[in-house]
Amino acid sequence: MKALKALVIGMAVLIVLGLGVVVAKIIADSSDATGPRADLGTLHLGLDDACRIAGVTGTDDRLVVRLDGPADAGCGEVLLVDPGAGKVVGRIAPGQAPKGSS
CATH class of the missing domain: 2.60.40 (Immunoglobulin-like)
Structure with missing residues (x-):
């Protein structure tokens, strides 16, 4: 019984650690997406001023x-x-x- 209890506790710890890794990865990826952007410059379309x-x-x-x-x-x-x-x-x-x- 003690072995089964230790196995269940060990698996629960692994699930919590895995969830922590997933959340950390999501936060890291979302902060990269909202980070500073490179200036792409100005694109002139060469249109008449009336357009x-x-x-x-x-x-x-x-x-x-x-x-x-x-x-x-x-x-x-x-x-x-x-x-x-x-x-x-x-x-x-x-x-x-x-x-x-x-």
Whole structure:
């Protein structure tokens, strides 16, 4: 009976220690996520001053930026931005493609 009691107490101690390790790891990971961030700089989209950002949606590793404003200023586009590279990697423009392009 004493051996069984010692075994149960030993297993309880191991469970408490394991739980402590898990909680410590969660706290360490969450403090890393809220730590200081590197300055990524400023990304200039090269848009007309009349254009406004109407919305931004994140994908896996890209940002989809929806523009609003006068169509003649090129503001009706949707931009695909790579924030890691700091550049626009694609554009979706409304209307027909210019003649001669595919």
